[in-house]
Each structure stands twice: as C-alpha cells, then as structure tokens.
Amino acid sequence: MTSTAEFDHAISLTRAEESPVHHAELRDDWSIGEGIHGGLLMALAGRALADDLGETSGHRDPISVSAHFLSRSLPGSATVHTEALRRGRTVSSGMASIRQGDQECVRVVATFGDLSGKTTTNPSRVFSAPPSMPPPEKCVPTDMAPPELLKELPLLQRMDLRLSPDCVGWAVGAPSGQGTMEGWLRFPDGREPDPMMLLFAVDCLPPVSLNLGITGWAPTLELTTHIRGLPARGWLRLKHSTRLVDNGYMEEDAEVWDSAGRLVAQSRQLTRLGRPDS
Amino acid sequence: MTSTAEFDHAISLTRAEESPVHHAELRDDWSIGEGIHGGLLMALAGRALADDLGETSGHRDPISVSAHFLSRSLPGSATVHTEALRRGRTVSSGMASIRQGDQECVRVVATFGDLSGKTTTNPSRVFSAPPSMPPPEKCVPTDMAPPELLKELPLLQRMDLRLSPDCVGWAVGAPSGQGTMEGWLRFPDGREPDPMMLLFAVDCLPPVSLNLGITGWAPTLELTTHIRGLPARGWLRLKHSTRLVDNGYMEEDAEVWDSAGRLVAQSRQLTRLGRPDS
Numbered sequence: 001m002t003s004t005a006e007f008d009h010a011i012s013l014t015r016a017e018e019s020p021v022h023h024a025e026l027r028d029d030w031s032i033g034e035g036i037h038g039g040l041l042m043a044l045a046g047r048a049l050a051d052d053l054g055e056t057s058g059h060r061d062p063i064s065v066s067a068h069f070l071s072r073s074l075p076g077s078a079t080v081h082t083e084a085l086r087r088g089r090t091v092s093s094g095m096a097s098i099r100q101g102d103q104e105c106v107r108v109v110a111t112f113g114d115l116s117g118k119t120t121t122n123p124s125r126v127f128s129a130p131p132s133m134p135p136p137e138k139c140v141p142t143d144m145a146p147p148e149l150l151k152e153l154p155l156l157q158r159m160d161l162r163l164s165p166d167c168v169g170w171a172v173g174a175p176s177g178q179g180t181m182e183g184w185l186r187f188p189d190g191r192e193p194d195p196m197m198l199l200f201a202v203d204c205l206p207p208v209s210l211n212l213g214i215t216g217w218a219p220t221l222e223l224t225t226h227i228r229g230l231p232a233r234g235w236l237r238l239k240h241s242t243r244l245v246d247n248g249y250m251e252e253d254a255e256v257w258d259s260a261g262r263l264v265a266q267s268r269q270l271t272r273l274g275r276p277d278s
Numbered sequence: 279m280t281s282t283a284e285f286d287h288a289i290s291l292t293r294a295e296e297s298p299v300h301h302a303e304l305r306d307d308w309s310i311g312e313g314i315h316g317g318l319l320m321a322l323a324g325r326a327l328a329d330d331l332g333e334t335s336g337h338r339d340p341i342s343v344s345a346h347f348l349s350r351s352l353p354g355s356a357t358v359h360t361e362a363l364r365r366g367r368t369v370s371s372g373m374a375s376i377r378q379g380d381q382e383c384v385r386v387v388a389t390f391g392d393l394s395g396k397t398t399t400n401p402s403r404v405f406s407a408p409p410s411m412p413p414p415e416k417c418v419p420t421d422m423a424p425p426e427l428l429k430e431l432p433l434l435q436r437m438d439l440r441l442s443p444d445c446v447g448w449a450v451g452a453p454s455g456q457g458t459m460e461g462w463l464r465f466p467d468g469r470e471p472d473p474m475m476l477l478f479a480v481d482c483l484p485p486v487s488l489n490l491g492i493t494g495w496a497p498t499l500e501l502t503t504h505i506r507g508l509p510a511r512g513w514l515r516l517k518h519s520t521r522l523v524d525n526g527y528m529e530e531d532a533e534v535w536d537s538a539g540r541l542v543a544q545s546r547q548l549t550r551l552g553r554p555d556s
Binding site: 063064068070071085086091093095104107108109111115124127128179212221222224226229243245246247249251270 | 349388393405406527
C-alpha cells in the first residue's frame, strides 16, 4: 500500500529494476530559502538505502546516518546513487550520493539494522530529560510567521511545528541568550512518526544560533543522526542545544523524544555561521 | 622534515605518484585486543585526505570526519583509497576507504578546511567546561594496568593516559555509576597535539559503559569528530559522557580541551554493547 502522506510522497523514489540509481523529484514545497531542507535529504537517502539494504538483508531501519552536505540541492530532478558496503548479521552499511546534473549535493554513509527486536538484557540508562515546555496548544506555531517569510520558507507549511514560548524572542529582536531551542513536531496530515520521519525531525527547529543573537542562515556542513528506537504515535518533542560556537562554526545537538517519553533519536551537526541573510 | 614520533610513524603512508591508493602498515603496537584502535584509523584516513585535498586546495585541516566501522582492522598491510568529492573556496570534502585484502574495514566521509585563520568576528560561546580533575601526577596512569592486560592492550603503552581517580572504580569492581569518563592525555615521546592527534584522542578513554557496570568491549559502529581549533602544546584533557544507553547501543560524546583551556575537538560515537569480553 502506497502512503498518500505528503512526506512519503516527497521521499518517494523510482528506479529501473536492478539499477543502483534511484530517481527523485525534489519539490519546492520542501525548500527553506537556500534550497531543499537537509533533513528531507537525509530521509531521501535513508529511504533509498532502506530499500537497497532491506531487500537483501532485512536491515530496513537506519541506526546511524552520516551526511556531508557538498552543495545546495534545488527543486527539480535528482538521482540517488547507492552502494552496499557490508551486509552483516545484525547490521549492514551502505553509501548514498544525492546528485543533480553533474553536481554531487550530499554524500551519506549509513549503518542499518532492525529496531523492532530487543537485542540485550542490559537496562536502559538515560542521562537527559525531555524538553520541559507548555503543551502544544500553548506553544508558538511557526506558521504564524509573516506571509513574506512563509513564502520564502514553504517548508514551514509542511509541518506542524510549535516552538516553546521561551525560544521565540529572537523573532522580535529579543533572543533568549540560551544555547537551546525546543518545540513540538507532527505532520499536519496525520502521518505518524517512524525512523524516516526521525531523520527529518532532527533538523526541523530553527538554529540555536538565533537564540544567541546570531542572525542569518546556518547551513549544515555535516549531520549525523542515530535512531535509537521506533517512535510511538503522536507528537514528537524536539530539543536542540549547542556546546560550542567558535570561529564561524556551531555544533548543534538534537534530541527527539516520542509521546511515550522515550529518547528515540539523537543527532549532531556542524553548521557554518556568519553568512548574513540580507 | 619527517617526524620521528611513534604516532606519525603509525599513520605514515606511501603511494605511487598520481595514485589515489595509499599504502599503510598497521602495527600491532596500536591494537586493543579486538584489532587496530579506531582513533588511529581515523587519523590514518585523515592523514590520507589531508595529503590529497591539501595538495590541490590548501585544505589540510580536518573540520568534520565521519567514520563507519565495517569490519575489524588487524595488524598488517592496509590500503587507503581516497576520492575528492568537492573542492570549495573555504572547505573541501573527500571520501576515504581503509581496506585489508578484499575487505573494507572503515568508510570515511570528511570535510577539510584551514583552521589557522580567523573566519568570523562573532564572539565564541561555550556551553561546557573542561573536566575538573586532579593534575596528571595525581591521576591514575593506565600503564599501571596488570601485565596480562597490557599485553592484550599494547595501545596503552603508546600513550600517557591518566584517568581521573573518580573514574577508575570499575577496574576494581566498583563502577562509579556516572555516565562520564575523564582523563589526561599526551604522547610519551613528547609529540605535541595537532588535528591528527585530536582525531586519535577522541577515542582514547575506556568506554563510559565501564563506569555504568557494563563490562565487555564497546565496539564502535560510527564515530564523527569535529576539530574546532588548533590545539596548544601540552596535555590534553578528555571528557566522555553518554546521554543514552539503550537496547544494546550506547552513544558516547567526547570533548578534548587543550592546555590553554580551549575546547578543540568534539566527537560522538555509537557503540554496541553486550558482547562480553570473555
């Protein structure tokens, strides 16, 4: 059964039988000013690798996905080239390359497995906590942004993203000064979370740098995501934080907590700062 | 001038002119029971890419290096295959693959730049602190380990690694229960820190899982390192922490602070747990 959800449509791929080259159509809907959203590209590469590795090994769930962003992806046709690197008993690894024309946009190396089973009897240890923020109805929907901004950021209408009231001061010239950003996320069409959505979710909040009074884009150089479990249905809670902004670069960590209170995804990215958006 | 330091010798490469294939000899000295140390392999791939990308673009400093570990690397000959993915104005990216025989051991994607210059006037923001521990002479040198362990872990004699007294209880059956591990690091032959050493340094401490009472190896599935600055001379301070141990996997973050008190490297790895070492 083919999903009719917007997100699944956006990461759908076609390919000729036996071909390692997938074809995708990157829709303007998922762009954020500079180009196609990085999280969507991660999910697109994840989709291609899940198909390829899953077919032969049963390893359909991304465990760790590392993406280096080489050049901007623009709306239009793209190809995703994949290569299986290793097929193992419990995990398999592969490479994916997203290209447009003769330009490589993203290079991905990833390890996949099966998240549906219990693999150990060791107890869980969690040294973090879900973001503490008001319920979604008391947070600030990003589609409340001014119309001219929504036009530049069509992505904002692809998601129901609600920022913690503590994290929106930057929008009115009063950044919090804290190195964190928090919010709720779900898809407006009711499409429920799964590992592919988590690959997208880790890159949905505005950059933490805005809360530090650093304006402008924060283009991602590299983004690695670990999927730690299959998410429950319902809202996701997102928490981003940085430990270091220095010399034009910012490291940004994301945590995604599901509605059952479980930390289901972690990511870290390195972004470049200092390119004003005017 | 060729360095005579042990570490530089261990990551030295040879290649025929114009060839993308580098040759390396992985020495037993740098193994840790299961195979060659992951941090050394990161530095080896980093060395190869620094040579290749640096030659044409001047981008000799690793900025972000993502490695997926596919199979164990054993002492003996290895080849490092590299491919330039993109040469840019401020950064360049490349791929490296470490192979032994017909087996791929490590696949790396990395972005390089030049860390010697100031690229922005934005002030630094640090939301972390160096590990607070006694000076090196009051910490516990890992070469105090029992002779039979030193024999299994020759790596311990390649480095002067001193663990915080708060982080050694596990060695006598009394793990701290804290999700952290801290220590000092330098090379015994006086070789000073640089970005290549930082690629190695992020993976030198024993796994945090030992402090949580989880025994056994913690083989790395994936390790990404960000080099955030050129380190000062002298001791490095290492701090590892985990936010989540769950379902047989542990995420482990490393910070490396230099003697001038600057956070010069950050890394995150995903390891597998639950494989007892007996």
